[in-house]
Amino acid sequence: MNDYVIPEKLRVVGTTPIRPDGHDKVTGRAKFGDDFHLPGMLHGKVLRSPHAHARIKSIDTSHAETFPGVHAVVTAADFPKISSNVIDAGEAGQIDMQDVADNCIAREKVFYDGHAVAAVAADNAHIAEEAANLIQVDYELLDPVMDVRSAMADNATVLHDNFLPGAFLAPTEKALPNASKLELAMGDVSAGFDEADIIIEREFTTETVHQGYIETHIVTAQWGANGMVTVWTTTQGQFAIRDQLALVLELPMSAITVIPLEIGGGFGGKDSIYIDPLAVVLSKQSGRPVKMVMSRAETLRATGPSSGTYIKARLGVKIDGTLVAAEFHGAYEAGAYSGGPVAPGVSTALTRYNIPNVKIEGYDVLVNKPKVKPYRAPGATPSNFAVETMIDELCRELKLDPVEFRLHNALKTGDRLVLGFPCPEIGGVEILKAVQNHAHYQSDIGGPHRGRGLAYGFWFGAGLPSSADLMVNSDGTVQLCSGSPDMSGTRITLAMQAAEALGIEPNDIFPSVGDTASVGYSFQTVASRTTFATGIAVYQAAQDILAQMAERAALIWQIATDNILIDGGRFVNKTNVQQCFTFKELAGKLVGTGGPIAARALASPEGVGFQITAHLVDLAVDTETGKVDILRYTAFQDAGKAVHPDFVEGQIQGGTVQGIGWALNEEYFYDGAGHLKNTSLLDYRMPTILDVPNIEAVILERPNPGHPYGVRGVGEVPIVPPAAAIANALYDAVGIRMNTLPMTPAKILDKLNSITD
Amino acid sequence: MNRQQVTATINGEHKEFLCEPRQSLLEVLRDELFLTGTKEGCNDGNCGSCNVILDGTLVNSCCIFGVEANGGHITTIEGLSKGNELHPLQQTFLEGTGMQCGFCTPGFLIAASALLDENSEPTEEEIRHWLVGNLCRCTGYDKIVKAVQDAALILRERAL
Numbered sequence: 001m002n003d004y005v006i007p008e009k010l011r012v013v014g015t016t017p018i019r020p021d022g023h024d025k026v027t028g029r030a031k032f033g034d035d036f037h038l039p040g041m042l043h044g045k046v047l048r049s050p051h052a053h054a055r056i057k058s059i060d061t062s063h064a065e066t067f068p069g070v071h072a073v074v075t076a077a078d079f080p081k082i083s084s085n086v087i088d089a090g091e092a093g094q095i096d097m098q099d100v101a102d103n104c105i106a107r108e109k110v111f112y113d114g115h116a117v118a119a120v121a122a123d124n125a126h127i128a129e130e131a132a133n134l135i136q137v138d139y140e141l142l143d144p145v146m147d148v149r150s151a152m153a154d155n156a157t158v159l160h161d162n163f164l165p166g167a168f169l170a171p172t173e174k175a176l177p178n179a180s181k182l183e184l185a186m187g188d189v190s191a192g193f194d195e196a197d198i199i200i201e202r203e204f205t206t207e208t209v210h211q212g213y214i215e216t217h218i219v220t221a222q223w224g225a226n227g228m229v230t231v232w233t234t235t236q237g238q239f240a241i242r243d244q245l246a247l248v249l250e251l252p253m254s255a256i257t258v259i260p261l262e263i264g265g266g267f268g269g270k271d272s273i274y275i276d277p278l279a280v281v282l283s284k285q286s287g288r289p290v291k292m293v294m295s296r297a298e299t300l301r302a303t304g305p306s307s308g309t310y311i312k313a314r315l316g317v318k319i320d321g322t323l324v325a326a327e328f329h330g331a332y333e334a335g336a337y338s339g340g341p342v343a344p345g346v347s348t349a350l351t352r353y354n355i356p357n358v359k360i361e362g363y364d365v366l367v368n369k370p371k372v373k374p375y376r377a378p379g380a381t382p383s384n385f386a387v388e389t390m391i392d393e394l395c396r397e398l399k400l401d402p403v404e405f406r407l408h409n410a411l412k413t414g415d416r417l418v419l420g421f422p423c424p425e426i427g428g429v430e431i432l433k434a435v436q437n438h439a440h441y442q443s444d445i446g447g448p449h450r451g452r453g454l455a456y457g458f459w460f461g462a463g464l465p466s467s468a469d470l471m472v473n474s475d476g477t478v479q480l481c482s483g484s485p486d487m488s489g490t491r492i493t494l495a496m497q498a499a500e501a502l503g504i505e506p507n508d509i510f511p512s513v514g515d516t517a518s519v520g521y522s523f524q525t526v527a528s529r530t531t532f533a534t535g536i537a538v539y540q541a542a543q544d545i546l547a548q549m550a551e552r553a554a555l556i557w558q559i560a561t562d563n564i565l566i567d568g569g570r571f572v573n574k575t576n577v578q579q580c581f582t583f584k585e586l587a588g589k590l591v592g593t594g595g596p597i598a599a600r601a602l603a604s605p606e607g608v609g610f611q612i613t614a615h616l617v618d619l620a621v622d623t624e625t626g627k628v629d630i631l632r633y634t635a636f637q638d639a640g641k642a643v644h645p646d647f648v649e650g651q652i653q654g655g656t657v658q659g660i661g662w663a664l665n666e667e668y669f670y671d672g673a674g675h676l677k678n679t680s681l682l683d684y685r686m687p688t689i690l691d692v693p694n695i696e697a698v699i700l701e702r703p704n705p706g707h708p709y710g711v712r713g714v715g716e717v718p719i720v721p722p723a724a725a726i727a728n729a730l731y732d733a734v735g736i737r738m739n740t741l742p743m744t745p746a747k748i749l750d751k752l753n754s755i756t757d
Numbered sequence: 758m759n760r761q762q763v764t765a766t767i768n769g770e771h772k773e774f775l776c777e778p779r780q781s782l783l784e785v786l787r788d789e790l791f792l793t794g795t796k797e798g799c800n801d802g803n804c805g806s807c808n809v810i811l812d813g814t815l816v817n818s819c820c821i822f823g824v825e826a827n828g829g830h831i832t833t834i835e836g837l838s839k840g841n842e843l844h845p846l847q848q849t850f851l852e853g854t855g856m857q858c859g860f861c862t863p864g865f866l867i868a869a870s871a872l873l874d875e876n877s878e879p880t881e882e883e884i885r886h887w888l889v890g891n892l893c894r895c896t897g898y899d900k901i902v903k904a905v906q907d908a909a910l911i912l913r914e915r916a917l
């Protein structure tokens with residue numbers, strides 16, 4: 001792991017230039033998934049299961065096939081049964097690609113309401129939809145299993161006779177017919193509880209939620225005459241889509257080119273295939289390009305979501321406020337196939353406190369809901385909700401200030417983590433002190449039924465492979481191409497790092513996102529990693545460019561390369577300091593001195609800076625209706641170094657508001673038969689502009705030594721503490737302890753009535 | 758299905774086109790006229806991504822049939838700037854990072870321009886009330902509100 005010497009003064013990093021892709025986005029010119037058209041293109045539509053759990057007895061596509069305007073119809077029979085289905089995901093475990101394929105189109109059984117069963121390509125989407133509805137499927141209904149506790153109960157209906165245990169961050173082991181398990185431990189937990197003066201044990205449930213990106217899933221595919229496949233899609237990872245497509249269609253990865261279009265939000269939910277292989281096979285069969293656009297209802301029924309959970313936790317504390325022992329049990333929905341976010345969820349449950357004795361168990365539980373996908377700090381919001389509300393309870397019981405309590409127990413650099421390694425550089429103490437010193441914390445709340453809540457949150461983030469190409473043009477401008485889709489301004493944050501490293505201006509760098517045929521392999525834009533990890537690839541490529549340019553300068557001046565001093569975008573002859581080239585001057589001499597210069601770096605950095613945050617919220621409760629009004633919200637976060645502070649603030653504000661939605665409104669409603677009842681954005685209600693106040697973002701900068709400019713990921717942790725902070729404020733306001741998400745007006749009223757009865 | 762002829766003025770240009778009676782105005786704009794700046798986020802009136810101005814009124818184009826626009830005047834995001842000169846809202850969304858993914862942005866810009874046409878000095882409260890039909894999942898809205906306030910200021914200064 002690299003420890004970088006972070007320059008004290010940065011010239012570009014920390015400023016707020018305008019993103020180069022912005023003009024096209026404000027004028028409607030940017031090409032998102034559905035803004036792409038090919039001549040002769042057909043439109044595909046999917047027939048989806050109306051049942052949550054059923055065996056497919058037969059499918060009759062004949063009426064659809066003969067419907068005027070239809071060009072192709074596919075079912076699972078048109079897709080290969082995958083020969084080598086088990087993929088090694090490194091330390092994380094293994095992934096069953098047959099599951100991935102079956103999730104795209106059901107083979108023998110349907111596992112959730114909305115599971116794709118067949119697809120049609122026709123002259124337009126209306127015809128495709130009409131034709132899809134003519135497909136007759138004969139189902140044998142099975143009992144649906146709709147929540148983790150019934151799935152784990154004795155005699156529960158079994159979803160899969162065999163399954164590969166879930167793998168996400170860490171492997172799990174099969175423990176029950178519908179669940180696999182992971183355990184983590186540190187110290188001696190029973191001895192720890194013996195030491196405790198106060199022990200509390202609580203249970204929590206949280207409901208399934210969706211990432212809620214405003215652009216749905218859209219793909220266009222073209223099967224070329226030579227068997228080469230081209231796919232245009234809106235995705236967080238063009239290479240992920242390519243690799244998954246290759247594996248489920250049994251094609252060489254190099255035979256598929258995935259071209260990433262602009263992406264209208266992802267939050268973790270847009271890095272896997274759904275309609276993509278259907279569009280490819282429909283294109284193959286029809287001989288025409290095929291576009292498929294998911295409706296909002298399809299997106300809610302069949303993509304994402306994030307796990308509902310059942311959590312039981314126990315905390316032991318000494319009378320002086322020292323946490324001595326903790327036990328955490330978290331059962332997370334995996335959805336229809338294994339591999340939900342249980343490992344990151346439970347392993348971050350307590351990480352931010354230094355607790356010597358810890359026992360954690362997590363269950364990855366199969367239920368008849370869509371296969372869950374990552375959602376911003378996957379798994380951490382429910383576990384944080386549980387632990388932070390319990391901490392609040394302990395603070396009240398012990399009459400300790402909630403910030404002081406957390407300061408007393410805060411995880412510090414070097415403390416051992418439950419994952420078995422020491423905590424890297426972390427600024428938790430600084431964050432908590434910033435809360436204490438902030439005007440918000442010191443202000444009066446005022447008014448009846450008003451309350452204030454605090455929660456403290458943690459998230460890992462990730463490194464993983466990234467690639468970046470830089471090419472110097474003869475006019476001194478530089479092309480930057482990375483493999484990381486830009487969801488929220490990373491073209492500019494990468495360009496800024498290139499500019500910083502090369503000693504030139506950000507508007508001399510022209511960033512782009514490459515397709516799979518034109519740039520090196522890059523992992524998805526996920527895990528708060530792009531500005532960090534792709535930033536390091538950019539930095540490394542820039543160092544290579546500088547070295548090559550120094551060689552050219554040396555060649556021109558006929559001196560040894562060692563005698564070239566590179567200083568702020570200038571190349572100076574150390575032996576004759578009168579001789580000096582600016583970056584631009586030297587760029588103009590490259591072609592004549594050996595040809596243009598380019599560099600590629602593939603980085604897989606390990607020095608990930610952990611994300612730590614505290615959220616403070618004031619709210620008012622209408623005790624007649626149970627409605628909560630957020631009055632003031634401040635989020636404190638360590639960015640390591642904010643490359644573009646406006647975008648960092650934006651990440652904090654956006655993530656917080658998603659967390660507020662999770663806390664108060666958002667949930668999947670299933671009826672007893674397992675049908676999703678709220679499939680529109682009216683009924684799956686995400687926060688509107690009227691539901692939230694300004695989220696004040698307080699950015700702290702404790703540099704991450706694992707990045708040349710000290711950058712930490714920032715995107716994910718803001719979603720972690722809002723639910724707990726709001727729950728704690730609710731207690732402060734009206735004396736109710738919520739142990740379930742979302743905390744809807746109805747649930748709040750119920751609680752209020754139960755305490756006044 | 759029978760296609761009907763529709764005539765409308767779109768972003769100041771006279772347009773004649775054919776569309777099926779079942780096609781929404783959103784679909785017509787995007788798929789028949791290739792004005793893809795107007796976005797579809799829900800297709801049922803709940804996100805505002807498809808906002809356009811029809812005869813002076815802010816509408817969700819997904820909830821109107823294309824044939825209903827016959828004889829109408831429509832402004833879409835493509836018509837908001839004057840040539841290469843950005844509308845002040847476009848400028849402030851750009852400079853004030855009023856967008857992350859940018860997908861909701863055309864809808865917000867059209868909706869906010871309708872507000873500023875009506876009210877040159879909206880309060881934060883008025884801005885939030887006006888934009889309640891537009892969903893953004895990325896920004897948390899704060900920078901959108903500020904961008905609208907900043908644009909209102911630019912417009913007022915220009916009017917002096």
Ligand code: FES
Pocket residue numbers: 796797798799800801802803804805806807808817818819820
């Ligand atoms: S697409 Fe029209 S309101 Fe959402």
Ligand code: FES
Pocket residue numbers: 214264265855856857858859860861862892893894895896
């Ligand atoms: S910027 Fe992404 S939805 Fe608004």
